Amino acid sequence: MAGVTGEGAYFDRLETRPAGGREGDLFRRLPGQIAHAQAHSPYFAECLAGVDAAWVTSRAALATLPVTRKSALVEMQRSRPPFGGLNATPPGALARIFMSPGPIYDPEGRGVDFWRTARSLYAAGFRAGEIAINCFSYHLSPAASMFETGLHRIGCAVIPGGVGQTELQLRAIADLKPSGYVGTPSFLKILLEKADELGLDATSIRRAAVSGEAFLPPVRDFLRTRGIDAYQAYGTADLGIVAYESSAREGLIVDEELIVEIVRPGTGDVVADGEVGEVVVTTFNPDYPLVRFATGDLSAVLAGPSPCGRTNLRIKGWMGRADQTTKVRGLFVHPHQVAEALKRHGLARARLTVENEDGEDRMTLSVEHAASDASLATALEATLKEMTKLRGEVKFVAPATLPNDGKVIEDLRKY
Numbered sequence: 001m002a003g004v005t006g007e008g009a010y011f012d013r014l015e016t017r018p019a020g021g022r023e024g025d026l027f028r029r030l031p032g033q034i035a036h037a038q039a040h041s042p043y044f045a046e047c048l049a050g051v052d053a054a055w056v057t058s059r060a061a062l063a064t065l066p067v068t069r070k071s072a073l074v075e076m077q078r079s080r081p082p083f084g085g086l087n088a089t090p091p092g093a094l095a096r097i098f099m100s101p102g103p104i105y106d107p108e109g110r111g112v113d114f115w116r117t118a119r120s121l122y123a124a125g126f127r128a129g130e131i132a133i134n135c136f137s138y139h140l141s142p143a144a145s146m147f148e149t150g151l152h153r154i155g156c157a158v159i160p161g162g163v164g165q166t167e168l169q170l171r172a173i174a175d176l177k178p179s180g181y182v183g184t185p186s187f188l189k190i191l192l193e194k195a196d197e198l199g200l201d202a203t204s205i206r207r208a209a210v211s212g213e214a215f216l217p218p219v220r221d222f223l224r225t226r227g228i229d230a231y232q233a234y235g236t237a238d239l240g241i242v243a244y245e246s247s248a249r250e251g252l253i254v255d256e257e258l259i260v261e262i263v264r265p266g267t268g269d270v271v272a273d274g275e276v277g278e279v280v281v282t283t284f285n286p287d288y289p290l291v292r293f294a295t296g297d298l299s300a301v302l303a304g305p306s307p308c309g310r311t312n313l314r315i316k317g318w319m320g321r322a323d324q325t326t327k328v329r330g331l332f333v334h335p336h337q338v339a340e341a342l343k344r345h346g347l348a349r350a351r352l353t354v355e356n357e358d359g360e361d362r363m364t365l366s367v368e369h370a371a372s373d374a375s376l377a378t379a380l381e382a383t384l385k386e387m388t389k390l391r392g393e394v395k396f397v398a399p400a401t402l403p404n405d406g407k408v409i410e411d412l413r414k415y
Contacts, residue, residue, distance in 0.1 A: 009247075011122040014256045015310045022312060026259055027057050029284060036088060037289035043068075043076070043085035044291060059270070062259065062292065067268040067280055069294045070238060071323055074102045083107060089287040098142040098237065106142050106237040109287035115142070115240030116255050117150025117233070123246045123253075123310075124231035125207040126180050128155030133173060133205075135161045135183030135191075136212065142237045143212060147182040150241075156180070166191055170200045177204035185210040185219045185230065192226055209233055214318065234318055236295055238288070239281050243315050248308035252317045257284050260313060261292070262301055265322040265408050266335030267343075268292065273301040276406035278322035279315070296322050298406040324409040328354055328361045328390055335408040337387040338365070344383055345376065351402050352392070356413045363392030368399045 010016055035053040037044035047066055056062055068086070076084030082091055082105045089109060091097060096108040108114050126132060132151050136143035138160055151158050159178055161169045170191060181188050188208055195202040208223065208230035215232040223230045234252055235241040242260065243252035254260045261270050262277040271277040279295045298321065302314040325334050338352050350367040365384060369376070377394040384392045 009309070011119045015119075015253075015312065017311065019305065019311045019313075022256070027059075030062070030259070030282070031056055033282075033284050033289055034291060036286065037291055040088035041086055041289055042080070044289065046085075048291065059259075059261070062282065063261065063268065063270050065268075065292050067263070067292045067294045068290065070236070070296050071294075073104050073238075077105055081105075083288070086288060086290065088289050094287065096142075096145060098145070099140045100142070100237045104237070107288050108142065108145060109285070111287075113149050113153035114285075114287075115146040115149060115235070116257055117147050117235075117241050118153035119150075119255060120231075120233040120241050120244030121147070121150050121154055121156075121182070121209050123244055124180075124209040124233075125229060126151065126154055126156055126209065130180055131157045131159065131176060131178040132180035132182060133159040133161045133169065133176075133178045135163060135169065135181065135187050138162045146235065146237075146240060147209065151182070163187065166194045167198065170195050170198065170202060173202050173204065174200045179204055179206050181205050181208040181228075183208075183210065184212045185215050185223070185232075186213060188228075188230075189219055189222055192223075203227070207231075211235060232317070234297075234315075236297075238290065238293060239283060239295070240285075242279065242281060242295075243317075245317075246306055246308040246310060248306045250306060251302040251314040253306055253308075253310050254313045254315065256312060258282065260315065262299060262315070263294070264339060264348075265298070265324065265406060266337070266339040268294075269339075273303060274404070276300045276319055276404050278406070294322075298322050300404075300406075319406065322406060324407060324411075326354055326409055326411045328363060328388075331389055333363075333388050333390065333409060338384075338408050341365075341380065341383045341387050342367070345380055347380075349399075349402055351407060352409045354409065354411045354413060361413070363388075363390060365392050365394045366397050366402065367394060368402055369396040370399060372396045 031053045034056050038048050094107045095110045098106040134148050138144040148158050211233045231245040233241055233244040241255050243254045259282040261280040263280050264271050265278045279297045279299050281293050283290045298319040299315040305311045352365050355362050380394045
């Protein structure tokens with residue numbers, strides 16, 4: 001990370017540069033990254049075959065490239081072990097190889113702060129010379145390494161606490177007096193409540209960087225009453241940190257080394273700012289050069305820069321899962337099938353609801369359209385049946401009336 005100062009409110013000068021300058025820099029670098037992926041990743045050599053990397057210098061150009069879905073990784077890695085051919089660095093040249101649920105194998109390269117967690121940790125108040133206890137798992141999964149390498153980048157000492165063993169961890173906290181905690185928010189709450197029960201001193205912890213689960217308001221409020229300033233970060237085992245919270249507490253700020261798009265679930269089509277959709281990320285990681293990687297997570301772009309002074313794109317944070325695949329009358333129905341049916345008829349926003357009436361599944365596609373159109377409804381019903389092999393009813397609703405929650409399929413059946 002060039003230009004790191006580690007002084008003051010910001011990790012480096014990149015965080016406060018003009019937004020246009022950042023965008024220009026990212027898209028000047030992107031053709032080289034795409035060419036690197038084509039040359040060194042067997043998967044992207046195939047996926048991006050015929051793409052002129054030098055042409056991909058804008059968001060509009062990037063949006064024409066295919067997406068690669070996280071939901072497909074398990075099968076991809078089985079057919080082409082260990083990384084599905086997405087890696088550009090041979091497995092034996094990596095620093096670590098992790099296993100996430102699935103299983104999905106995740107590479108860690110040998111670069112400093114490979115997962116780019118230092119920036120988010122700095123925004124959470126961690127500084128050189130401090131001690132932090134790391135309560136993410138050190139067993140097979142990458143979370144602990146993600147945050148440990150970032151803490152080392154800043155200059156912190158790390159207590160490798162891992163998960164569980166609360167009494168032993170509290171003894172280490174009482175003796176070593178770390179000022180910071182990294183881990184899930186719920187485990188920090190458990191530690192503090194257990195400290196009260198055992199009469200052990202955990203008051204040295206003044207700041208926390210939390211991830212791995214939703215940071216719910218009751219937990220946030222509890223930590224605040226204990227004098228702990230806690231900030232959330234959003235990331236994945238494939239990408240590292242995607243976005244992080246700052247002192248402004250207004251959304252999450254995208255990392256400087258990523259290009260983030262929000263697309264309509266089941267497609268690669270970018271949605272308007274403010275509309276909920278799936279988070280798609282392009283990285284500049286030389287070892288694992290993911291291009292338009294669809295995370296399966298929902299979020300939305302927030303307008304304008306953060307009040308904290310950081311100028312990068314902001315997202316609302318994790319808002320649920322984009323993969324809304326459901327089974328209807330024994331057949332799977334996927335968001336991309338709904339999206340394709342709409343695209344064929346020049347339509348954009350709709351929601352397929354699935355209900356059960358008298359023991360029979362029923363599908364209704366509610367489509368935003370300026371007026372009711374019987375012939376269009378008939379044609380769309382035929383296309384829906386062609387795509388899903390199931391019959392469904394089409395009804396029209398006024399524009400901008402469907403909820404802005406990213407849902408393409410909503411299962412209303414009671415189980």
